[in-house]
Amino acid sequence: MADKDIVRVRFAPSPTGALHIGGGHTALFNWLWARHTGGKFILRIEDTDLVRSTKEYEQTIMDGMTWLGLDWDEGPDKGGDYGPYRQSERLDLYRKYARQLMDEGKAYRDGEAVLFKVEPGQDVSFDDKVYGRVEVMSDALKERDSDKLKDIVIIKSDGMPTYNYAVVVDDHLMAISHVIRGEDHISNTPKQILLYRALGWDVPVFAHLPMILGKDKKKLSKRHGATSVYEYRDMGYMPDSVFNFLALLGWSPQSRGESGQAGDEIFTRDEAARLFELSRVTRKPAVLDPDKMNFINQEHLKRLDPMTRLAMVRPFWEEMGLPVRNHEDAWLAEALTLMAGRGRTAREMAEFSDYFVAFEPVKARWDGSDISEDRKPGLREFFAALFNVPEWTPDALEACARAWTEERGVKMKDYAMPLRFVLTGMKVSPGIFEVAVHLGRDEVKRRLEHYGLA
């Protein structure tokens, strides 16, 4: 069969919440492997938990994946040759194989439920692509605090299949070649292997991924702050950055050259897909480091072309209620170019550059009262000199300011800082002459006049 060698991987979330950072990590590695090998990436919705699953969450998860740039080839919304892709729509399949197992005497009814009989003494070890050989005997599948072997529930009393059973039926029927999932599933694998064997099916290749932990080394949860990918979006992180950051958790690009130097850690999705190797995935659980996330985001922000950067920042300016529409896009984009390297997220960039969009925020945070009256004449003189510069460019303004202050034996700082406050209302900003030039003579004059300095 020609299909035999093609890689088919899947991400199988439960629609019981938004796309979690851990889920995103798993989806990402599946995507990486599919794209690296030219295989297929399948999205399957595991909605057998009737009480917790909702269609809204299903959509939210798909939106989250799309935001991250993880496109799938087959799924509930796209269809495909192996559908349906929602477990709640595959109930007849689960019943069919449960019946087969019962007919063969491998499973039995217990009330409304169906249990699979676990026979002792079976070697259910497997070779994990990441963890290597995992040795387990079926005798380990015991009841808690007891030596009794515990049979596996495959159909629940409500008629729905259990996770361990449905996943086997679906992965086989959907011709999944590699099961790439979180390390927390390593203990479930032996049970699934038992089921594959009983059904007479080949087991897929398993590859478990290290867990993502919080700063306290505990499994990531709400306590740790942002846990859904949307929270990262709302904080102003770029999808490319979250992707890049997540890819670096449990994997690193091959060192390049004989120098032993590490490969570049800032990369695009396509570069990651090209470089990705399942064999280079780590086993150690990884702790999420917000500092590194910030750094990676800043790097991606820096590499953006001006108009795309504007598209990232604009929503935050709008959210702040600034009159973004009063300006040309190119002018706003240029303002953000001046901000280069300042701000680690789009939100920070928006907050640190609000004075370009409007004068109101400046007035709101600085009333000018900390400039004493006796300093004003000198400042007015300085600003007047600036306005006399024929060429309104950063270099010309700076040259003028430098000459003017040197001539009088005063510090440039004592004049540049007041100008900074007048124009931005902040003590930090890009080079103040660049800001002045970008705002334009008229606007600078208007702001100076407001503070009685022109």
Added chain:
RNA sequence: GGCCCCAUCGACUAGUGGCCUAGGUCGUAGCCCUCUCAAGGCUAAAACACGAGUUCGAAUCUCGUUGGGGCUACCA
């Protein structure tokens, strides 16, 4: 409790017996640059959990200890 997995600087990691007086990145500290803050450049501090063994030689192999994590649901 039982079973399974893991263990290199604060964090992410490179490393598969000699190339390691352990490399890179983030973060931290200092210096340079400088109208501020970033950015950028340079420098520094910072790790093989512990104990046995195998070996001429161990971060790398084996065993044990300790410490983490996961599973042990008619949740997924």
